[in-house]
Amino acid sequence: MSRLNGSFKALLCGTLFFLNGCHAPGIGPKFSTDNVHVPSNNGTLIVRPLQGDPLLGQIQKTHAGLTFTPQFPFLAGQTYEAVFIGADGRQSAAVHTFPIEAKAPELLEVFPSGDTVPANHLKFYLHFSERMAQGNIFRHFRLIDLATGKPVEEPFRETELWSDDGKRLTLWLHPGRQKTGVNLNVDLGPVLEPRQRYALEIAPDWESEAGMALAQAERKVFTAEPVDHTQPEPRHWTVSAPQAGSRRPLILTFEAPLDWALLHTMLTVLDARDEGVRGTLKVTRHETQWRFVPDRPWSAGIHRVRIGWELEDLAGNNLLRLFEVNLEQPQAPAFAGPRYLEFRTR
Known part of the structure; x- marks a missing residue:
């Protein structure tokens, strides 16, 4: 004025x-x-x-x-x-x-929750306490190579993928760099190198939709392990069946961490009539365990867990195919349908 x-x-x-x-x-x-x-x-x-x-x-x-x-x-x-x-x-x-009367947003959780990922890891899930401001968000992120102390160049796929409530961001490492032989992988190299430590950093000036900056800078430190070129195999999972008449959890334990978000959508418990069992699930132990508690006590008999083929591990390998496929080599036909695990309650 x-x-x-x-x-x-x-x-x-x-x-x-x-x-x-x-x-x-x-x-x-x-x-x-x-x-x-x-x-x-x-x-x-x-x-x-x-x-x-x-x-x-x-x-x-x-x-x-x-x-x-x-x-x-x-x-x-x-x-x-x-x-x-x-x-x-x-x-x-x-x-x-007019003052902003809103809470400062907080980063509540980061998945994978463990401190190791395969060197061909693909994505992180960031959970915030408030709806975050969207658009031009990647200036708030850095991936630091802790061996050199320098930022990794162009590590992210700069596409914003938000949950409907605006509180969960899927942050992709660039698939073009993580996939062997692709142009970006050849020109820039992979984002992560095996046996190296990294820090994913989030600047404190990123604001919520209400205009409040993060309560503090955030940092997730992790180590890259050797690349993972194996598919998840449900036959190798451990199934801990609950007792009939109880509401004790059904527990599935995996050989390696699986994708946090897909573990919430790709597994369904079916009763003896192949009808869905209502209940509450929880992913624990750094995404190596899936626990399901039914709303009502378990009935006696045979149950099944239906597993969508889209379920992935941290490197994007799913039940149908590997993330990296050599198109020059013939591939055996794969069954593009759900898999099933059977268990009995007694």
Whole structure:
């Protein structure tokens, strides 16, 4: 807002007043939570975002002055100005920023939760306490090679993949660098090297949708192990069957960590009639264990776990095929359907 000639400035309750001529400070507009009031009813009151267009709303005129109520609520973090032009042409104005009343976002969890990943690892899941600001987010991330202390160049696939609630980000390491023989892999090399330690860093200036920055900088340190070129094999899982008549958990234990998100969608417990069993699942032990507690006690008999072929390990190998496939070599036909594990409750 431009400086008014001969202006008088006073800071009062977070509002900056500009007054022209001989008006007393009390004549200026005053912001409240949901309206703007000026103690004069003889003039014009305009309210707008700073240097923006006037807001839509209603003005009520009483003996106590003019009160402007916007059609839509004032926005937290937004700066507004109110200008009152008296009948004598003199002006007074106020600029006010509504404080953001929101919690600072926190990074609650990072998956994989363990401190090792295969060198051909593909993605991280970042869980936040609040909806995060989207668009141009990759400037907030760095992947540091702890052997050199320097950032890895171009490590991420810069595509934003958010959950519906805006609180979970799927952060991909660039598949073109993690896949052997692809152009980026040849030109830049893989993102991760076996037996090297890395740190995924998130800058503290990343804000939530409400405009609050992260409570602190975040860092996940991990070690890259040798590349993984094996498929998950349900036949090698350990099944701990619960007792009939109880609500004890069914426990599946895997040979290696599997994809956290897919473990929540790719496994279904079926009863003896092949109908889905309702219950609650939990992924534990750094994504090497899957626990399912039914809503009702287990019935006696044979049950099955249906496993979608899309279930992946950390390197993107699924039940149908490896992430890296040599197209020059003939591949045996694979069954593109679910797999089943049978267990009996007694």
